[in-house]
Amino acid sequence: MADVLIIDGSYGEGGGQILRTALSLSSVTTRPFRLENIRAGRRKPGLLPQHLSAVRAAAAISGAVVSGDRLGSTELTFAPAHPPRRGRFTFDVTETAERGSAGSVTLILQTLLAPLACADGPSTLLLRGGTHVEWAPPFDHLVNSYLPVLRRMGFRIDAELNRWGWYPVGGGEVICRIAPGEADHGDFLPNAVQLLRRGALQKIVGRAVAANLPAHIPQRMTDRARAAFSGLGIPVEIEAQCVTAACPGAGVFLLAKYEEVDASFSALGRRGKPAEAVADEAVAALREHHASGAAVEHHLADQLLLPLALAAGASAFTAAGPTGHLLTNSWTIGQFGVADVAIEPGAQCRVRVEPRTWR
Ligand SMILES: Nc1ncnc2c1ncn2[C@@H]1O[C@H](COP(=O)(O)OP(=O)(O)OP(=O)(O)O)[C@@H](O)[C@H]1O
Structure with missing residues (x-):
């Protein structure tokens, strides 16, 4: 088994994205990791329902052995047993919270997309929780902005909103179908993209x-x-x-x-x-x-780093910024050694993502 990667969750803004990116990359690469100081930069540190749901979801597709997976936990160990496997999955943030939660389902979806696109066959995800909540991509952002770029990269994904879920109760529902990239069987290599001009x-x-x-x-x-x-x-x-x-x-x-x-x-x-x-x-x-004047909207910019890090070649885009999320996510990807991310700062920054050969 590969060495356990130790990641400091207090890096940068010290938010939940470090956890989600680590879960995705660990599932894709099967490299185990230990995350310390989870969300140390946030007012209420540790795992919230949305984060715990993401942990359980990633564990379900990779057979991971997990410790520290409870609400409020500030340390987590995650060790995948196998590469991501296809399936029909239902994840409910509201259930994870015990007393209800509008934790974002789009963030959970983004955690699972890359691993399931590399799985051994098509999957269906039914996700319940918040679909339009603060500090997360609303469903509209996911389908109108994020998924179109992923489809250009060769991902085969569609998502539908079955029910709206707002803060504080949630109760929304999204269904998502993900098939492995064309002609690949568990070895999907997305296309690189150049998004320099809009x-x-x-x-x-x-x-x-x-x-x-x-x-x-x-x-x-x-x-x-x-x-x-x-x-x-x-x-x-x-x-x-x-x-x-x-x-x-x-x-x-x-x-x-x-x-x-x-x-x-x-x-x-x-x-x-x-x-x-x-x-x-x-x-x-x-x-x-x-x-x-940037090509990529700044939320989309931090979200694209992960799929671009797994592509067949180097991608580049321009974005306003850089935001803290962009810098932190590039650092997290660097921890796994799957890609080099270079960010030329400026009012309009230029980002280049160069995947490494790790497979
Ligand atoms: N209005 C928005 N539209 C699109 N995406 C958004 C919007 N607000 C936030 N996001 C995205 O949601 C993600 C939030 O990541 P963040 O690290 O803040 O994690 P979190 O787990 O939601 O919470 P916390 O910040 O409490 O740890 C980022 O990818 C960010 O770009």
Whole structure:
């Protein structure tokens, strides 16, 4: 068995992404790891329901022997018994929490995608928890921004939203189907991609959504966002949507469609925050990205490092930043020695990911 890799979870911002990236890479490479000081940089350190669900999910696909897998734990050992295996899996963050949780299902999905794409056959994942929550990619970001780039890389994945899940109750549901990359059997090598230019902005689309709330809320968010973009001279298609969920929630989800790389933005509502303020926040995020001139939106940037690290050749992209998440995730990937990530800083940073031969 390979040496156990010791990883310091307090590195950088000391958040949950170090854990998730380690789980993915350990599952793909079968290299065991021990993570210390888990989420030491956060107000409530240790494993939260979302993180514990990710641990259990990664263990289920890699037969890992795990210790320290309990809520609040600040140390974890994870030792895969075999390369990722296909299957039909159900993971419920709400159950992990015992008293309910809106822990993000998209983050769990991102942990499992690369390992299951390298598995010995197709898998189906049913994930329950939060689908549109703060500090995590909303489902709209996952399907409109993250998955399209992964498909360009040769990943065969689709995801559907069965039920919306908002903070604090969760109860959302996402189903995801993942097949190994073309003509590969447990040895999937994704294509490298170059995302250096985004091209012209062609269209802005999106939706303003409210769950269990009056119809004027999504309508006001829609009107505000449409008005903000009315002078751009490009089509703007934003729809108001009323949905039902286990608890109330609201948000604005925008997609800027560029010639080469789309970019997704969001803002979530909460009690006391006017509908117009939610729309303004999402609009401001889109404007900031547009002004940066970068090809890759900054959340997508940190999320892409992992799949790019497993590609057949070197990839490169431009992003605004670099953000703390980008730097920390590149450090975590470096710990596993699967790729070299070079980040040329600047208002628009240039990132190059060069996979190493480790297989
Ligand atoms: N609005 C957003 N849109 C898209 N992605 C987002 C958004 N907010 C956060 N993310 C992504 O979610 C991930 C959050 O990682 P982070 O390390 O903060 O972990 P965490 O486990 O959610 O929580 P914690 O920070 O409490 O440890 C990052 O990949 C980040 O880019």
